[in-house]
Amino acid sequence: DTGVSQDPRHKITKRGQNVTFRCDPISEHNRLYWYRQTLGQGPEFLTYFQNEAQLEKSRLLSDRFSAERPKGSFSTLEIQRTEQGDSAMYLCASSLAEYQPQHFGDGTRLSIL
Amino acid sequence: AQSVTQLGSHVSVSEGALVLLRCNYSSSVPPYLFWYVQYPNQGLQLLLKYTSAATLVKGINGFEAEFKKSETSFHLTKPSAHMSDAAEYFCAVSDGGGSNYKLTFGKGTLLTVNP
Numbered sequence: 001d002t003g004v005s006q007d008p009r010h011k012i013t014k015r016g017q018n019v020t021f022r023c024d025p026i027s028e029h030n031r032l033y034w035y036r037q038t039l040g041q042g043p044e045f046l047t048y049f050q051n052e053a054q055l056e057k058s059r060l061l062s063d064r065f066s067a068e069r070p071k072g073s074f075s076t077l078e079i080q081r082t083e084q085g086d087s088a089m090y091l092c093a094s095s096l097a098e099y100q101p102q103h104f105g106d107g108t109r110l111s112i113l
Numbered sequence: 114a115q116s117v118t119q120l121g122s123h124v125s126v127s128e129g130a131l132v133l134l135r136c137n138y139s140s141s142v143p144p145y146l147f148w149y150v151q152y153p154n155q156g157l158q159l160l161l162k163y164t165s166a167a168t169l170v171k172g173i174n175g176f177e178a179e180f181k182k183s184e185t186s187f188h189l190t191k192p193s194a195h196m197s198d199a200a201e202y203f204c205a206v207s208d209g210g211g212s213n214y215k216l217t218f219g220k221g222t223l224l225t226v227n228p
Contacts (some may be wrong), residue, residue, distance in 0.1 A: 004156070033215065041204050042117075042218030043157070056215065087203055091156055099145065099164065104156035 001027070004105035006092050012111045013082060020078045021108045025094030032075050033102060034067055036060065037089040046090075049075060079110075087112045115140040115206045119219035127227050132176075132191040134222045136204035139185065146187045147216065148178055152200045160202075163187060170224040174198070199226045 005024040013019055025032050030051050035043035048050070048056045051072035061067075064083075069075040079086055089109050093102040122137040138144055145164050149157035160173025168180045178189045185202060201223050205216040 006156075031214070035216075040122075040220070042205075042221050043216070045215040045217070048215055069122075095214070101147065101159050101162055102214075102216060103159070104149075106154070106156040109154075 003091055004090060004094055004103055006090075006105035006108050008108055009106065010109045010111070012113065014113050015082055017082055018078065018080045019082060020076055021090055021092075021110075023075045023077070023092030023094075023105060024091065025074070025092070026096075026103055028095050029094035029103070030072065031095045031097070031102075032069055033093040033095075034077055035091040035093065037091055037107070038087075043091055046077075064072070082110075082112050084112050086110060115144065115217050116217035117204050117206050119174045119202075119204055119215055119222050121222055122220065123223045123225065125225040125227060126198055129193050131142065132189070132194045132198065132224065134189040134202050134204075134224065136178075136187045136189065136219060137185050138187060138204070138206045140166075140206055145214075146178075147182060147202045147205045147207075148172065148176070148187075148189050149205060149218075150200050151221075157203065160189070194226045196226050196228065199224055 007022045032049040034046040037043040049069040064080045067077045089107040091107045093104045095102045116139045118137045147162045148160040161170045163180045171177045176191045201221045203221045204219045
């Protein structure tokens, strides 16, 4: 069990640029979640995959955000035309099955200049 | 929709003292409840979970939590604080009724342990 891996750990970019984050879940986990955590707050749900199907998206996920999970393995989260308000920690989690605990990665911290 | 309220954004205790972190939840269906711990610049680590079995749940690192339906509470306790317990703690709820199983988190409580 190598845990959930996220890359990069930190990303600094200028406003208006596009960024992409990657998440590799625990290998046998078919459920994958993205959350966003801003300073002083708890994580907020963004989106959820079961295998390759994206089953739910939060209203927080504007049309500048897109997430994919091709072949039901790793996932990517892309933010287009980044804004100052996108600065946050983006956390990925995976779980084995329904009602099983979610295991979190160490996150990608995004800073917008 | 479910929600979580963590009373006290910052709790400070002395090493060896009792730790009590409070969590109240709101859920329209029987909830699944969790406590996670987060160390600086890291992700969240699961401490314990309640999934409708025993109301007193034991977790890792000596922590435990008691589910009280009448009080809609799931407070986290540890009899004796250790310096290594200093971190941020998050309570989370899932309604458990759907297949999506997304978590709703509280705002967190920062635990400081004084020598």
